Amino acid sequence: MKNWILSILISVVTLSGIAKEGMWIPSLIKNLVESDMKEMGMKLTAEDIYSFNKSSLKDAVVHFGGGCTAEMISDQGLMLTNHHCGYSQIQSHSSVENDYLTNGFWAKNKSQELKNPGLTATFIVKIEDVTSQVLEGVEGNMEETDRQKKIEENIKAIGEAAIEGTGYKFIIRPFYFGNEYYMFLTETFSDVRLVGAPPSSIGKFGFDTDNWIWPRHTGDFSIFRIYADKDNKPAEVSDDNVPYKPKYSFPINVSGVKKGDFTMIYGFPGATDEYLTSYAVEYLINKQNPNRIKMRDISLEIIGDAMSSSDKIRIQYAAKQSRISNAWKKWKGQNKGLVRNDVISRKKELEARFNANANMSVLKYGITYTSLLEKMEDAYYRVEPYQFTWDMFVEVWYFGPEILRYAQGFDRLNPEKMKEEDLEKTKNALKNSAKGYFKNYDVETDKKLFVALLKQYFSVIDSKFKGDVYDNFELKYKGDYQAYADELFAKSNFTSLDKVNAFLDKYKGAKSFKAVQKDPAYQLATGLIDNYQTNIKPNLVSINNELELLQRTYMKGLMDILPKDRKYYPDANSTLRVSFGKVEGYDAADAVVYDHFTTVDGILSKMDNSTIEFAVPDKLVDLIRNKDFGSYADADGKMHVCFIASNHTTGGNSGSPALNGGGQLIGLNFDRTWESTMSDVMFDPEICRNIMVDIRYVLFIVDKFAGAKHLVDEMKLVKE
Template identity: 35%
Template sequence: MKKLIFSLFSLCLLAPSWVRADEGMWFLMFLKRLNERDMQQKGLKLSAEDIYSINHNSLKNAIVQFNGGCTASIISPDGLVITNHHCGYGAIAGLSTPEHNYLRDGYWAKTKAEELSPKRLFVRFFVRMDNVTDRMLSVLNPSMTEEEREAAIQTEIHKIQQENSEGGKYVVSVRSFFQGNEFYYFVYQDFKDVRLVGTPPESVGKFGGDTDNWEWPRHTGDFSVFRVYTDKNGNPAEYSPDNIPMKAQKYLDVSLKGVQEKDFAMILGYPGRTNRWVSSYWVDQQVKYGYPAWVEASKTAMDAMKKHMDASNAVRLKYASTYAGLANYWKNRQGMIDALTAHQTADLKRKAEKKFAAWAAKAENQAEYGSVLADLASYFSQTNQQAANQNYLAIFFRANPIASQVIPYARQLEAYFSSSDDQKQQLRERLTRGLQAYYERTYLPAEIDLFADNLKLYAEKSTDIPQQLKQIKEQYQGDFKRYAAEVFARSIFTKAENLENFFQNPSEEALRNDPLATMAKVLSDKYNHTEDEALRDSYDKAFRKYVKGMRDSKISRIQYPDANSTLRLTYGSVKALPKDKRNYDVKSNYYTTFETMLGKYKPGDPEFDMPVKFLQMYNDKQFGRYADKDGTLHINFLTDNDITGGNSGSPVLNGKGELIGLAFDGNIEAMAGDVIFDEKLQRTIVVDIRYVLWCIDTYAGAKHVVDEMNLIP
């Protein structure tokens, strides 16, 4: 394979001057060459070395990935961690009971001894990264099939991991960028004893609910506070009562100054996934096939859950986190359909592809790039309906986690029959523990409805369902509720008494004929083996060449790789939406206040209720040092930073690197932002750190938590 003409390193020297501050999710190791000067002109008072250094403490040491899906930051010498309420939602729900409902009522530990330990929660610190593009490309060649290419990549990745893990001390991840044209490795350290310090009540942390999700104006106190613990020597450790609070290498100072429009703002975090390099064919497929199926399947699952959640607070706690996740994606995918259509994103992509076609037709480019667009078009024309089919099935598994969990459980029981007595006892105990956790966090009638409703949707809407499902559909005459009820009544895995009965009288035939395991295996096989390998190989090669060609030809103006849950920095400024996008009457469109929040207050409403104490404190103007200089308490504000899912909980920092807020959402007007950046409308919605501090200190009375922080007037 030819050497890349442009790598990220050479790009640092060649980046055009018209790269805008607001667009881009940038690697920290290239800030010195690529971004430092521009950032400082915009208001940064730090150097690139202050943000990212391998040998010295820098801001990156205070940023963590939170439980694998969000971002958080260290805000005290004793390891306080702050992130979004919705990022901690699952952990908080897991700690809650009907008698001690921390989701509904909030919680603040009065002492470290009262901090609560969730069953599973970890944070990941970023240590360093490096470029291994030349090394990885040296083991690849154009004649390889995609399978051979992947095998060679994995072999080299294993070597890099072994070289950098220091015997298991670090987690090493090698990731590809620019669709497999560049490679970097990342070294992390995981800490697994993370405890809940405090959370506001849900009426604060989720104020506005699904109605306000992705909307501006917002008034959401989307934060929660945790603490990282280590062993007595400061090393990562599993939970132990003997563990001590982490002695943080670096923690963020917290600003009380507030923000003004046009103030510099930067965000460090772990954006999950963007698709800025995709073709028009991809956009068309998602808008017409993939996303509509996702929306319909998510809504089906939400409806099945909600009727049970509305009838019981205990059930609501069990499903709160799953429901919130589905609701978020449901609104996101519908917003994507609307935004990509309104912005004519596919047409914009086609204009760029027309230029690419002319460039690829040149004699010097024809051999490598001549068939790229045709190969892309062929792939998507053959997989459009399949995209819908897969998403119906994907949401089935998302809404019914037992359907995927039962497969490894069944494999374990297969081994049971050939195991020794000691092994059988160990397997029995392990399986019983695992399933007991499932029974505790679910409600059987809801599980039956979720299974039935989403399976029925898939069976009726998919154009390619397995033969076994066709037979079930005919046998039960489309009555999937009756089928699901029988499955959950008979399966070894769905009830504690069924599992106990199996162990009392183990039967290979009973396991072989288990209705849940059987259907789950059928659907899993369908989900994982639907695509023609040759067709996929053709697409992977074409897309890789397309991205390389778009960069080499300079047709694409994008100068950064797609997000993929690696640490990035985005910078811009505090910025209002355009005047024609304002939909409420306030003095400013870049922030909201306690007063405007009261305008949404609806007593008893599950989305817009608020604590009665809030009203009393507002009337008494008990804002103290957290009030803005205008005398009001600011709640949320807007910046034009470039973020996506995974940035939830990311610290928003001023030019001095001080914490001014937490990123928690984007805006519906720019919902297509994962695919195409909208320089006029793209916004990040931020919870003002002063509102966070007011909620902790003045409202909740947890001043001891705020006292741990270094507040900057």
């Protein structure tokens, strides 16, 4: 379901002076911002950054697992990304006996590298504007559903024709809210192995306290390797595979950065909403974010207590806790920044300017923009109660008690959806997935989440959206969520591996599905889904369809009405982009001025071995105190850790290469400052900063701390 807060894809940058914001499509850089980039210090050409006909920087940029970015750093398939991007893989290989989260992991040779079934690494082969083909046969007076159906038919035909006989895959995405479409041909590798990761006391140093914060001292990196078949083509995980030979890998510059240096971020930013209307921003600030934060306050307190109670639960819930807390803290900073910078008023100023010029739109552009914003305001007002209920449902369903989604997954056994001859195959698949699921599951923790989050969910949504599941709960349990949880968890077949296996062993076919339907966890899960499908989704979809048309028109209107003072770039949508800026500090608040880099001195200043967040390994302490930095220290004699710059980034840019003007790797993007989290809605180059770990600190940890110089020897190090 499209979230209208996340759907509105309009962004602008002033034409006066150098462009200082934006996430640019690499294939369009030459015509749009190449001159700006060169004026700021770039020494490359647009073709060096993106080319289909020869190797270019794009061939070293990887979509890691579909959610992060990574980069190639050797001609033997070595790949660098963030520690938090590889966290799930590090956690999956960890146990109480082999606690790689706590102690780190370093393969001494390729035979020790750890396989990760399901993890992918995707390269972009080609980018192509396919707007005219996608919109062929699409009429202006079409209903949105008919329009979308025609577009989907065109996309399928265009994509299949493009990849025929190539072995590639395709992605076609809308840009400018459906005013343009671009196709990305991709090549995906599925044998990706863990090579090295520092202990969490380095890779997550500062944990939640320092997340989204500057100054920062986190060595947020992990190292993987891509494997391919003997012909260097993608292959399933196999011992027969060999290290992949990339078309391009980044040379690594060990000279360091200085204030004012050009920087470029190349990666796969997930989603931005730079030109939400003022109505949408009001909802975000006043209702959506505060309520999502409250839901996660509850989750994080429960999970935190559980993790501190045993090493087993700490390992089980490490990745889950990290996933929940990341957005939780971001939303807090986002609200702070949006309010402090009076973004609602700034949005209203733009809308007033739009309206002031809208009256002449029919004569000038053949389309009327008069009253467009009034219609949008009305649609936002009507969709809000449905949108809010959906937002809260997402928190319960995707980030709350896991038993609900897990139980609902047994709907695969529904005879209406499964052929009888597929029974054994489906049962075996459910048994296999159960092993991984229960490896990272604690029933008592899940029960506490169940009680607390269901209570919060039903307390904040409108009574008309609560549905039969709530009425039945009130009738039987009189508001006692604990009693409800105790009975449900006691009776459900989906609370332990033994119970699931026993249930599946007895499962004989269609008649046995009644046992699934009678399970209380399955009943609640399907009841919540049915309530959404019946009471929320129809109006949510209908009004969102209105908003899609209005927003697409508004996008075109901005381009028509305000063309002289705006250069429009598309919002992030998990496709390959380039952003650029320069190394610089910023004024965070009155009398609070931040420098552009940190050093290991700050690690010792923050060190507190009584808490997991700021514990520092003894070996690292010794290296720092002895100033044993090898060849990785800066010219000032200090070991730099992180630096900041004015690149426009968002989620998905985690792990992106930070490049200098010559296209050499100088750092690894991993975060933004707290003041910068508002940049998903409005980017301000005066205060918005992305945070990168200095590549020299990465090399220092790999070489001097981990003793894995054989990995550094694979890389091409350069000095200027």
